Amino acid sequence: MSISIGGYSFNNLFLEGKMDVFGYLETVRYRYHLNAVDLWNAQIAERTLPFLQLYGESALRKVKEALDERELHLVNIAVDTAHVWDPDPEVRGRLHENALAHLKAAVLLGASTVRIDTGCQGESAFSDEAFDFIVGTYREYCRFAEAHGMRVGPENHMGPSLVPAEMVRLAQAVDDPAFGVLLHLGRWNEQAEQGDALVAPWAFHTHFDRKTVGTSDAPARIRMLREAGYEGYWAIEHNAPAESAYTEIELLLAGVKQHLHEAQPTDEERADA
Known part of the structure; x- marks a missing residue:
């Protein structure tokens, strides 16, 4: 099954010094027996805010070696502190530099997709100024992504990206095959029932959290x-407490596997096809 575990799921173990990026790769491969990971950039960066600064090239190459040794596919890098829009032009410039650094790192690490958020935290719609800038910037990132066999785009994660109509408007405006959406299933501030379906045509990766794993309509979402x-991966992103992280993630994995099994077409449906 095409299942992965988002790196943020182990954040509390990272914070307690009980896991690093290599422990994460080992855990996904040999504890949970999966063949894919999606990194959170804080796992490969100095955790100094406001901007997460990536490790140097030599350190990133060691991560790449670890991925290859374990035969792990890097399906996504979720990038924080590199979102596109900020009202301060100077901050926007630094965010842009950080985004480009992460896109280059994604090439080195062999990532298939990169999540870079829109920004506009706290807003429910893009202003005209922000929208035009965000569209233009994603088109720039898409040119780079396409040249390196990747896709790039936001997650329904902050501000207007939590509004399905705004995400659709953005995707249609960018209008690039290298653009896509990391669809965090069910996480919407508006149109919660329709949001996943509206954005589905642009989905390049998915995240299940505890809430969506626990819903009875999860198989229907998968089929939709x-x-x-x-055709991508189904990833778990769960902010697990350090003391119970391994068990909680194992339970969520079992839930996703069950949902994927239930989402398979029936013999009658196969015959009709």
Whole structure:
């Protein structure tokens, strides 16, 4: 099954000094027996805010070696502190530099997709100024991504990206095959019932959290995405407490596996196809 575990799921173990990026790769490969990971950039960066600064090239190459040794596919890098819009032009410039550094790192590490958020935290719609800038910047990132066999785009994570209509408007405006959305299933501030389906045509990766794993309609969501053409991975992103992280993630993995099994077409449906 095409399942992964988002690196943020182990954040509390990282904070307690009980796991580093290599422990994460080892855990995903040999504890949970998966063949794919999606990194959170804080796992490969200095945790100094406001901007997470990536490790140097030699350190990143060691991460790449570890991925290859374990035969792990890097399906996504979720990048924080590199979102596109900030009202301060100087901050926007630094965010842009950080985004480009992460895109280059994604090439080195062999990532298939990169999540870079829109920004506009606290807003429910893009202003005209922000929208035009965000569209232009994603088009720039898409040119780089396409040249290196990747896709890039936001997650429904902050501000207007939590509004399905705004995400659709953005995707249609960028209008680039290298653009996509990391779809965090069910996480919407508006149109919660329709949001996943509206954005499904642009989904390049997915995140399940505890809430969505626990819903009875999860198999229907999976089938809807597949019918929309989604062929990517199904990842867990769960902010697990350090003391119970391994067990909680194992339980969520079991839930996702069950949902994927239930989402398979029946014999009758296969015959009709």
